[in-house]
Amino acid sequence: MIEMNQTVQTASAELGNSIRTGSGKSFDRRARLRWANSAFRIACIAAAAFVCLVLFGILFLMFRTGVLTFQEVSFAEFFFSADWDPENGKYGALLFIFGTVALTALTLLISVPFSVLIAVFLAEVTPKWLRNLLRPVLDLLVGIPSVVYGYLGLTVLIPWLRDMTGKDLADGLLAAAIVLTIMVLPTISRVSDDAISAVPKKYRDASYALGSNRFQTIFRVVLPASSRGIVYAVILGMARAIGETMAVVMVIGNTAQIADSLFTPTAVLTSNIVMQISSVEFDSTWNYALYMMGFLLLVISLIMIVAVRFLQKRGVRES
């Protein structure tokens, strides 16, 4: 048993009392702080709920408007007919879907090899000072507005393509793919760069210790180890390419026909929406069809995010 003298005992009782709520001189302040804390917490929860609400609002409105298309247009016609002539009642969206798919595929075909090479360049080959210079430069390029790239495409690329091929009109898939490549290149390279840099040093050390040179080490050890990250980078680039509007609309020709060559003026989902949306009545099948196309884009983008998350989860489980 421990005994305490009188003064010490009172100090102890004071302490015991002071920690109770509803007592003490600074009670008002403490209550105020408590209240502010709770209010803030509620505000943060509300904000997070709001963000979710925006997403669902978008999904809901897009679906509700887009689905009205099918009052007049059959499923089969919308998805499988390439005849888009709304003034004459034709609402075949296949050509835009094809355009988007073809453009994205072509863009990835051109951009991925270059991007991965640049990522390898940054992560493995450059000296540190150069790396610290180039990485911010690439990061800045990601922030350049898409109209600027479209403008470049229109004023630099198309004339150049015209000269090179002798055609009158060089708009079309190739021009759009090149412009999109320049746009997604910084994104895919930097994210791949991060993935490659994250490969632990010991893998490289092991490879070198076995006598490989840099080329072999990179191709046989580093790239396979970072493959999941690179796939993630490519998906990000793909998402950006699919959803890109302004850069594409300036060089693709905006004609409602399926592209049968790299130089046929054509259109994709995004470019068509932006070209036609301002001149249609909201309560028309034409408008509903455009919203349906938007809804398609939305669903494709969201599926890609889900796919990425799935990939990441599997990666964590396997590692």
Next chain:
Amino acid sequence: MKALIEIDKLNLFYGTFQALKNVSMEIPQRAITAFIGPSGCGKSTLLRTLNRMNDMIPGTRIEGKIAVGGTDIYSGEVHVETLRKKVGMVFQQPNPFPKSIYDNVAYGPRLHGIRGKKQLDEIVESSLRAAALWDEVKDHLKRSALSISGGQQQRLCIARALAVEPDVLLMDEATSALDPISTLKIEELAQELKDKYTIVMVTHNMHQAARVSHQTVFFLNGEVVEYSETEKLFSDPSDQRTEDYISGRFG
């Protein structure tokens, strides 16, 4: 009521894992109590119950009673922020804020509503003096707290804790990350502080406990094996496990 802090049949669970088993003890006022024991035995966990810092770990569940000054600190009527003001803590790794030395010490008082510059100046000076740091930093109060050495940072953290005028100071292995000279300085500091504050220190260095404390508590696997006056515990322990630990047979 006999001691400042009374712990009665305390059980603590992290989810399904029981970290503290039926702990009962008393912590005397204005003295230094040391918690010793091998790693993972629960001494830090118990320390953190005293200022309810383990509230922040999700899934923590408490049974039993801890009374500080006669008030059960886990009862609904306790104001946690005031409890933490009165029961201060210094951590293993010095963790000053990336602000100036002055602002670090003034942080606590400002939290609790003290705003006048003159008042803050006085508090900062007296706290730094109490932490035996004033002479070393008095001309550099506006410098970043990160620019001083590790030992000085830890004394700064002590000053910061003292600035809110606690009654109890909890030290969670406060010298483990420091060099021997700084460690010694802080042990001396604790000796000075015990006249005004009740100190509870967790240490994995039992020699430190033997040097510095008045009462020592030996923990093993979440239980209190034994506690008594330090001299007695180290020279004539009642429990065989205590004897084994002290003589280095395990730990």
Next chain:
Amino acid sequence: MNESTRSEAPYSFGKRNSSSALYDRIFTGLVWGIGILVILFIVGLLFMLLKNGLPKLTWDFLYSIPSEIEEGGGIGPALFNSFYLLAISLIISIPIGLAAGIYLAEFAPNNKLIDFVRICVEGLSSVPSIIFGLFGIALFVEMFQIGLTILGGAISLAFLNLPMLTRITEESIRAVPVEMKNASFALGSTHLQTIRRVLIPVALNGLITGICLTAGRAFGESAVIILTAGVTTSGVMWDFNLFSPGETLAVHLWYVQSEAIVPDAQEIAQKATSVLIFIVLLINIVFRVPLWLNSRKTKS
């Protein structure tokens, strides 16, 4: 990997090395070449744009009103609208994005609900910008019947900003070492006090970087604006009316290139592009330099 048919001791690396060493050298050369070329190329293009446009800029151009038919139009109202819309969208989206990010970093219990919120944020950040435009039309033009306005454009832009701000806030706050939080709580602070006095100041670098990135993107955004705020302005400078049509600089650039019939469209486009790039770079670089300096100071 055996170049020679002579039986050699397996340790003679000489012969085996030569071919793969050659590959290595080709590879290195290729990587250097492509790397430098591509990056220089893109940077060069932008540089060229700046060089072509910036010297030709005059205050008159920046200030005056565009003309539909005659030469000599400027970008005044569009430039003003760009800043105005940016400001309004940031005023709306920064508090909400910050609060949502803080919720995810600090208040959210670790469970299914949080995963759900996080998927929502990621999902929202993957939505193509034109969809925000369509959403804006359905909301402002159709449901609220206000037509193409600055307000509609700014709010749609705010929706676009939200996911980025939320994500960056969450990351920046999580990056603050947990010891700082512990120290603050141990001194008797409430959660809000810790957030205000420790977490946000320490995370400030990351937060400001995030805001700059978001602002840069919002400034250059065009698809959303075309759909919700239109391709015209009210024709006067300093028009603060929220219900005026709200063409921005980026939109004006597109408009001038595709639809305009003024004879000096090319030149206007050149100058407008250079202004656009310049301001975006400014937002991205200039605000981050003091941050970089500040972080070096607190680290020492």
